[in-house]
Amino acid sequence: MATPELLRPVAAVLEDLRSIKTTAAEECFRRNSLTLRSRDMGSDDKRLCLDGGLSTTLENLGADLSQGSLWSARLIRDNPDLIVRVHQSFLEAGADIIGSATYQCSLEKMMEEFGVDRPQAEEYIRLGVRLAKQAVSEYSRKSGREAFVAAALGSYGAILADGSEYRGNYGVSSEQLERIHTERVRCALLESPDLVAFETIPDNEEVRTILRLMEANFSDTPFWVSLQCQSESQLADGSNLDTISAYIKQLPPRSMVAIGVNCVQPELVRPVIERIRSGLGGNTQILTVCYPNSGEVWEEGWKHADGKTPSPEEWSNMVAQSGADIVGGCCRTATSHIRFLRELL
Numbered sequence: 001m002a003t004p005e006l007l008r009p010v011a012a013v014l015e016d017l018r019s020i021k022t023t024a025a026e027e028c029f030r031r032n033s034l035t036l037r038s039r040d041m042g043s044d045d046k047r048l049c050l051d052g053g054l055s056t057t058l059e060n061l062g063a064d065l066s067q068g069s070l071w072s073a074r075l076i077r078d079n080p081d082l083i084v085r086v087h088q089s090f091l092e093a094g095a096d097i098i099g100s101a102t103y104q105c106s107l108e109k110m111m112e113e114f115g116v117d118r119p120q121a122e123e124y125i126r127l128g129v130r131l132a133k134q135a136v137s138e139y140s141r142k143s144g145r146e147a148f149v150a151a152a153l154g155s156y157g158a159i160l161a162d163g164s165e166y167r168g169n170y171g172v173s174s175e176q177l178e179r180i181h182t183e184r185v186r187c188a189l190l191e192s193p194d195l196v197a198f199e200t201i202p203d204n205e206e207v208r209t210i211l212r213l214m215e216a217n218f219s220d221t222p223f224w225v226s227l228q229c230q231s232e233s234q235l236a237d238g239s240n241l242d243t244i245s246a247y248i249k250q251l252p253p254r255s256m257v258a259i260g261v262n263c264v265q266p267e268l269v270r271p272v273i274e275r276i277r278s279g280l281g282g283n284t285q286i287l288t289v290c291y292p293n294s295g296e297v298w299e300e301g302w303k304h305a306d307g308k309t310p311s312p313e314e315w316s317n318m319v320a321q322s323g324a325d326i327v328g329g330c331c332r333t334a335t336s337h338i339r340f341l342r343e344l345l
Ligand SMILES: [Zn+2]
Pocket: 262, 263, 264, 293, 330, 331
């Protein structure tokens, strides 16, 4: 009997799936939203490497990020060449994916701090994504190696620049969260990044808002959500991590690439990733992502906890052993961390 007309697209998708066995994660960013979730990774599949701490590396090169509350995003206006240079240094260290300097951007904040109108604020967010794309295209031309750009968008708390990204429970409506995330996503997408990375999301309601808005408005846009957790079982707002996994398992957004954790101590990533995996169950095609801090802790400045911070080599081992499909570094991690990590993947 001939294949019914309606079943043909499904057969075509299955054929696609068979062909991506060894580079499933890589293909995620190049294929349509159906295929994004169609992961069939075995033990010898390739894992993807993210970059490390953008602001840390900018500061190591002499940038002053202490003015105002835009952090590294201030340099989109003030020193775009330095941003490109840092992106390239992570690509040379082995990163497959780099995050744009837009983590702490919001239109309102940029209008306020730069004294510009809304179209100009939008232009700065777009420029942040373009700088990352420029770094990738220059690097790829030289090296022949493909790399990807994630439009990095921090949580609502990150925009507040008062540490709220480590607490959540903002006390604002989901409508407000949706508006702020949506306008930034719309801006970033005008520059066609490979995906959108929602980072350091501490709040259960915020996660659900992001999942809903991506499904409703951007269902062709690959994205991941990286959480901020206070323990292996709790988001920073105190809610249960399992409820997030259950929500995704029940209603997986079509273009969701991955779920994971960032900006936590490196010891936490393995238990969190294991918890998420078990919460998602065996059937899901969604990848996991983690990018922890260096192991230093913030107490009015970055300090070495208990007098000991893992070396880049020790750190890389912990991150690689997380078992996450996409791994990299967050605050205080440098190109040396990424170089060691790359070798372990
Ligand atoms: Zn961080």
